[in-house]
Amino acid sequence: MIRIGNASGFYGDRFAAVREMLEGGDLHVLTGDYLAELTMLILGRDRMKDANLGYARTFLRQLEDALGLALERGVKIVSNAGGLNPAGLAQAIDKLGLQAKIAYVTGDDLRPRFPEALTANAYLGAWGIAECLKAGADVVVTGRVTDASLVVGPAAAHFGWDRDEWDKLAGATVAGHVLECGTQATGGNYAFFTEIDATRPGFPIAEVEADGSALITKHDGTGGAVTVDTVTAQLLYEIGAPAYLGPDVTSHFDTIQLEDHPRGVRISGTKGSPPPETLKVCLNHLGGFRNSTTFVLCGLDVDRKAELVRRQLEDAIGADGLTWTLARTDHDDADTEETASALLHATIKTADPKRAKAFSRAGIELALASYPGFHVTAPPGDGTPYGVYKAAYVGRHEVRHQAVLPDGEVVEV
Amino acid sequence: MRVPLGAIAGARSGDKGGDANLGVWVRTDAQYAWLVGELTVARLKELLPEAGEVDRHELPNLRALNFVLHGLLGEGVASSTRFDPQAKALGEWLRSRHVDLPEDLL
Numbered sequence: 083m084i085r086i087g088n089a090s091g092f093y094g095d096r097f098a099a100v101r102e103m104l105e106g107g108d109l110h111v112l113t114g115d116y117l118a119e120l121t122m123l124i125l126g127r128d129r130m131k132d133a134n135l136g137y138a139r140t141f142l143r144q145l146e147d148a149l150g151l152a153l154e155r156g157v158k159i160v161s162n163a164g165g166l167n168p169a170g171l172a173q174a175i176d177k178l179g180l181q182a183k184i185a186y187v188t189g190d191d192l193r194p195r196f197p198e199a200l201t202a203n204a205y206l207g208a209w210g211i212a213e214c215l216k217a218g219a220d221v222v223v224t225g226r227v228t229d230a231s232l233v234v235g236p237a238a239a240h241f242g243w244d245r246d247e248w249d250k251l252a253g254a255t256v257a258g259h260v261l262e263c264g265t266q267a268t269g270g271n272y273a274f275f276t277e278i279d280a281t282r283p284g285f286p287i288a289e290v291e292a293d294g295s296a297l298i299t300k301h302d303g304t305g306g307a308v309t310v311d312t313v314t315a316q317l318l319y320e321i322g323a324p325a326y327l328g329p330d331v332t333s334h335f336d337t338i339q340l341e342d343h344p345r346g347v348r349i350s351g352t353k354g355s356p357p358p359e360t361l362k363v364c365l366n367h368l369g370g371f372r373n374s375t376t377f378v379l380c381g382l383d384v385d386r387k388a389e390l391v392r393r394q395l396e397d398a399i400g401a402d403g404l405t406w407t408l409a410r411t412d413h414d415d416a417d418t419e420e421t422a423s424a425l426l427h428a429t430i431k432t433a434d435p436k437r438a439k440a441f442s443r444a445g446i447e448l449a450l451a452s453y454p455g456f457h458v459t460a461p462p463g464d465g466t467p468y469g470v471y472k473a474a475y476v477g478r479h480e481v482r483h484q485a486v487l488p489d490g491e492v493v494e495v
Numbered sequence: 496m497r498v499p500l501g502a503i504a505g506a507r508s509g510d511k512g513g514d515a516n517l518g519v520w521v522r523t524d525a526q527y528a529w530l531v532g533e534l535t536v537a538r539l540k541e542l543l544p545e546a547g548e549v550d551r552h553e554l555p556n557l558r559a560l561n562f563v564l565h566g567l568l569g570e571g572v573a574s575s576t577r578f579d580p581q582a583k584a585l586g587e588w589l590r591s592r593h594v595d596l597p598e599d600l601l
Contacts, residue, residue: 315518
């Protein structure tokens with residue numbers, strides 16, 4: 083059995099979780115997911131400003147705090163916090179001066195092939211991580227690998243799985259899918275939250291067995307719950323058809339068996355089959371600039387008030403790229419001002435940053451010249467760039483998945 | 496009896512690019528048999544009129560249905576002008592919709 087914990091479901095998740103997971107009980111490996119489609123865009127903008135950035139900076143600070151503890155306890159750290167710059171992150175961790183053996187995985191960055199994109203990253207699988215761990219790494223950082231690979235890689239390295247052991251890989255993928263969003267598996271954001279203590283859920287752990295089955299659990303004394311229902315909720319998160327495609331295996335979610343266990347939930351029975359011939363690529367383009375504001379429309383004539391302010395704003399800057407939604411959150415004859423109010427959301431999306439800025443100026447200039455009771459929930463800002471996400475697919479052999487081992491040796495995966 | 500779907504069903508929703516996914520599950524076999532018959536694509540669109548093209552997948556082993564709502568989020572979370580651009584609360588919206596439920600399933 084290998085005991086793999088998770089301490090992060092996104093860039094911005096509970097900072098203290100790395101230390102909590104290391105101090106809370108035994109682990110072999112601690113993983114953290116920092117990358118979402120949107121995060122790649124944020125990191126892409128970081129990288130535009132400074133080519134040395136492009137990784138999840140909070141992860142570095144978490145290691146500054148807790149890497150010594152991990153080394154002392156012999157817990158391996160595996161994370162995709164490298165984002166767009168895993169080599170840069172590996173270097174920054176090395177500079178912490180703890181003499182940890184650091185390895186990283188590259189090859190996901192496909193910008194030369196998609197030059198018009200701000201970010202272009204293939205979803206790599208688990209085998210680069212497995213190479214790094216087999217070479218004795220204490221810390222493995224990657225760029226865009228699938229979230230589940232953070233669990234599959236350590237399990238595959240530990241048990242020495244072959245690349246065509248589909249059921250085992252599928253089982254570990256399912257465990258990884260459960261762990262990848264942190265506390266969403268342990269009672270966070272959970273539909274039946276009133277039935278558990280959801281105040282401060284602990285982060286999840288998968289005890290993966292040699293056959294790929296797993297026990298989902300959490301450290302003793304932590305909040306939240308691990309039940310068939312909390313695990314089911316997370317299994318259903320961000321999936322499509324039951325044949326769940328990944329870079330290493332296709333995992334059949336309609337074969338998963340869940341069973342209550344005194345320490346959590348057993349996952350078994352998952353069938354796997356070969357993965358598709360292509361890898362998915364996450365592309366982010368700069369779409370333009372956006373700005374938004376919310377007008378509060380209180381009391382009578384809500385529709386007419388909305389019409390008036392819309393006409394005024396469109397006269398000032400033109401209707402192009404504007405979107406309006408009127409949320410009738412108001413109630414008749416309400417006994418609080420807030421429940422007497424409707425919300426009119428206005429958003430502009432434009433290629434021209436000046437127009438995004440003009441939107442806020444025009445909105446503010448209406449303050450004494452519009453509908454009775456004019457106010458906004460917050461004054462509009464200058465506008466911000468926005469990204470457009472697209473998926474693309476490339477042949478798996480067109481991607482050079484590489485593991486850079488602690489001694490600097492580069493292994494083709 | 497007329498009750499919110501969430502009286503028996505849990506849900507979790509999220510984004511994949513411009514598509515939203517919405518998983519719905521129940522906790523007994525009898526409830527699942529009802530859910531499969533009741534929550535067709537057409538019925539889901541009645542309950543969530545903002546939905547466009549929808550695929551439904553059955554996961555009887557989890558007593559769950561997974562819906563993919565194509566194009567609900569436009570060009571993805573960063574560009575969507577939707578009130579909930581990542582479809583995080585789509586499931587809770589569905590759970591709040593009222594349905595006719597046989598009393599013995601409650």
